[in-house]
Amino acid sequence: MIVTRALTKRFGRVTAVDGVGLDVGEGDRYGLLGPNGSGKTTLVRMLLGLVYATSGEIEVLGEPVPRRLGRVLPRVGALVEGPGAYRHLSGRANLRLLDAAGPGGARRDRRHRIEEALERVGLSGVDERPVRAYSLGMRQRLGLAAALLRRPRLLVLDEPTNGLDPQGIREIRDLLAELNxxxxxxxxxxxxxxxxxxxxxxxxxxxRGRLVLQSDMAEIRSPTGQVAVRSPDADKAADLLDGRVEHRDGDRLLVRAADAAELNALLVTEGLRVTEIGVRRRSLEEVVLNLTGTGSDRLDREPQR
Structure with a gap:
């Protein structure tokens, strides 16, 4: 669905995107992550033809971008850098204008498409108040409705849950899973x-402009070869597992072991109490923080000499 090869974008002396080879397959739910200033939004804007690459190649839906952008965009829904709208018009009026301006789509079906999109994002009961009276979360939902108007094959979203409360975040997550x-x-x-x-x-x-990891989530979350054990008898457990305990924090031990059930049986057979045990997997947060530096919006004071 999306392939880039050695994709690079420079703004003067600044390299915002540096030789990126993105590969998003059909049916993927692909998360593009990184700190502020890492190049994510610039990359997405190039995929949509909003910014031209300095060098490299882009294919979206099997078509070269930006050369065949006119054939690509009708099949792509996007919400990038916040929703745009005429603030003096209602949400429905904005969607009518957007639908009319877009290629394809029969006019007789317009009302149905708009109402379906509003319903999917939780705005079916919205009245005719202007968009300037919307909350941030409502504007975000409206932007997502605009992205869904043409039932796209590819949906490109930049922070789609910005401004939503926890319930709203869950609703959008469930909607994206349903669309996928x-x-x-x-x-x-x-x-x-x-x-x-x-x-x-x-x-x-x-x-910093580079794609430093591209992987299946299942691979990222694969077992680490460690088992986390919590026990009131942590001292005795540490002695019993001499050399296999890689880290200890109070009554919690991180043990080098492949099988949690086998480890639990060993501890219990020795008369040790186990209150919690499980195979340790890395979290996505741990992986991302280990791979990335500080964001570009951080300004630390230089140390005094």
Whole structure:
């Protein structure tokens, strides 16, 4: 669905995107992650033809971009850098204008498409108040409704849950999973790592313009070869497991072991109490923080000499 080869974008002396090879397959729920200033939004804007690459190649839905952009965009829904709207008009009026301006789509079906999109994002009961009276969460839902108007094959979203409360975040997550199950491929940029970890099947991590990781979520979350054990008898357990305890924090031990059940049987047979035990897996947050530096919006004071 999306392939880039050695994709690079420079703004003067600044390299915002540096030789990126992105690979988003059909049916993926792909999370594109990284700190502020890592190049995510610039990359997405190039995919949509909003910014031209300095060098490299882009294919979206099998078509070269930007050369065949006119054939690509009718099949792509996007919400990038916040929703845009005429603030003096209602949400429905904005969607009518957007639908009329877009290629394809029969006029007689316009009302149905608009009402269906509003219902899917939780705005079916919205009145005719102007968009300037909307909350941030309502504007975000309206932007997502605009992206869904043409039932896209590919959905490109930049922070789609910005401004939503926890219930709203869950609703959008469930909606994206439903759309994906119906055949829509999703490329999602987000800082909410827990949501990405729960929703996405593949992940790419950017840092300072480079794609430093691209992997299936299942591989990222594979067992580490360690078992976490919590026991009131931590001292005795540490002695029993001499050399296999790699870290200890109070009554919690991190043990080098492949089988949690086998380890539990050993401890219990020796008369030691076990209150919690499980195979340790890395979290997405741990992986991302280990791969990336500080964001570009951090300004630390230089140390005094």
């Amino acid at each position: 199950a119906d055949g829509t491929t999703i490329l999602l940029c987000s800082h909410l790592l827990a949501e990405v970890e729960e929703l996405c099947t593949r992940v790419g991590v950017m840092d």
